[in-house]
Amino acid sequence: MLSRFFYSTSLVFITSSFALADFAALQAVVADHCVKCHGPTASKGGVRLGPLESSSVVLKNRKLWRNAIAQIEKGEMPPEGEKPVPKETLAKAAAWVKSTLDAADKADRERPDPGRPVIRRLNRGEYNRTIRDLTGVDLDVAGAVGMPDETVGEAFDNLAEALNIPASLMEKYFAAAEMVLDKLYLPPKKKNGKFEPDMLRDKILAPKDPREAIQRFGERVYRRPMTAKETDRYMALFQETKAGGATVEAAMRPVLKAMLVSPNFLLRIEREKPAGAGAVYRISDPELAVRLSYFLWSSMPDDELAKLAAAGELSKPAVLEAQVRRMLADPKAKALTEEFASQWLRLRKLPEARPSTEFFPTFNGKLRQAMAGEATAFFDHLRTGDRSVLELIDADYVFVNADLAKHYDISGVTTQEFTKVALTDPNRGGLLGMGSILAMTSHTSRTSPTLRGKYILDVLLGTPPPPPPPDAGTIDESKNKGKNPKNFREQLAQHASRAVCANCHAKIDPLGFGLENFDAIGRWRPASPDVDSSGKLPSGEQFKGPAELKKILMSRKGMFVENMTGKMLAYALGRELIPSDEPLIKSISADMEKNGYKFSRLVIDIAQSYPMLHRRNLGSNDEAK
Structure with missing residues (x-):
């Protein structure tokens, strides 16, 4: 929390360190040329530039102000028929905006913000793919039980803010779990007169040690290690069903269903660390494995990713880059295209x-x-x-x-x-x-x-x-x-x-x-x-x-690359972009230019970026939202 205080204080210093005369020039430009169309009583095109009471208004929407100054400098604003902006006033105003925003970007690079912590529900595509990779049931389960499409407008359907869970959706999850288990419990198939073993089914439903089976499968469902208490609860359910005369396979069914409707399966939850409100810290390797797999595959981590994460190896830069390249080459990465x-x-x-x-x-x-x-x-x-x-x-x-x-x-x-x-x-x-x-x-x-x-x-x-x-x-x-x-x-x-x-x-x-x-x-x-x-x-x-x-x-490829970078970053993080993401977007775009604009470079840079590798605890400002 203290670090965020010093960060806020530094921004106040930034905005006061430039010539007040230049800020006054900006105020004059806005008052004389902008507020009629982009002020308190009118905000044409959804753009509101004034009243410009303080410099903090500029810092709240950096991209808007950069675009505004660029349009004025190119003569696109004010529109034809309006009085032109005096060149000297414009030069001072533009210099102030650019200097202020550049300084704010520098502060963000020195004290980056991973963004507001989010909890993300699996969307329809992620749900189907996770069921496929978890159980081997490869069909549109979400569609079959009538799960509604995500309603997100022009945004991505994996952004946390849009992924709520109404009561009607929970009913669909219960129906989907039953459908998956029905498929999983089908009798073995015959091939050439012999029963063909279903290795995945046998792995889930017939181990010699039910507790070990629950533990192993549960960790794949939860996408993290299970606690002893969590395993105990599932084991108690298994024993209660088994005591009623059920076979081992039959007694496992309610356990599997409970797992498939658990919030730990349906939601991507990252637990806060006891470091205080607003504290920023590096995420664990298992959490990174989950972030990475849902970014590139829209599904759960595979065994190789999970093993590296469990060993604490995944976050090493060379290992992480190698895993990103491996994952991009995997057919499951077609999810990047489809989603x-x-x-x-x-x-x-x-x-x-x-x-x-x-x-x-x-x-x-x-x-x-x-x-x-x-x-x-x-x-x-x-x-x-x-x-x-x-x-x-x-x-x-x-x-x-x-x-x-x-x-x-x-x-x-x-x-x-x-x-x-x-x-x-x-x-x-x-x-x-x-x-x-x-x-x-x-x-x-x-x-x-x-x-x-x-x-x-x-x-x-x-x-x-x-x-x-x-x-x-x-x-x-x-x-x-x-x-x-x-x-x-x-x-x-x-x-x-x-x-x-x-x-x-x-x-x-x-x-x-x-x-x-x-x-x-x-x-x-x-x-x-x-x-x-x-x-x-x-x-x-x-x-x-x-x-x-x-x-x-x-000739405008820089704009295109920055736009694509921003879009993929928002998709990877599952949240809307924030002003402090802008320096990162520019940095990744510059790195892409050095590396021939390769697709892999964009993905690797996002995978290794600060907000991808870090998290912060919920703070007072977040709670206010």
């Missing part, structure tokens, strides 16, 4: 993509499935081949099966297996040439440059535009009567001509128009009067077509 990538890249929304077969007859369930398969194969290739994450922006290859190859007009692919095909056309490779992304960012009968541009800004660059005003509406053809728009670009320009809309559309729409050569379901179409893929950004940069757009995005 992390599918949520970050919004691929789970593909079934809801709007293009209709009325307008696009080939966009059926089979083609949607092929599009999903392409994205999965591509991201998994980054993992298994340890490729550069920049290939997500631009790649010289695609993964297609026969259906998707025909859709993309690629010859030579006749199998339904996904095949890596080299490209000669620079327009297709990477996320922005994938049918899944292009279909998800289209409307029923046409493309949507606005949705596509928003996807680039939000998902890829981590700079989401503000939401549209409540009365923005959609393009109304009837309102264009008498205005004679020549094509859709002019229709959209007229729609976005309102002052309140124009500034944001100027950032969003040009990016989306750069993808206009792709129709609503990702087929290539040549330039024409109705297909104009040229664009000009507020920065003055101009481009034409996907290939040139991707070059501009590659």
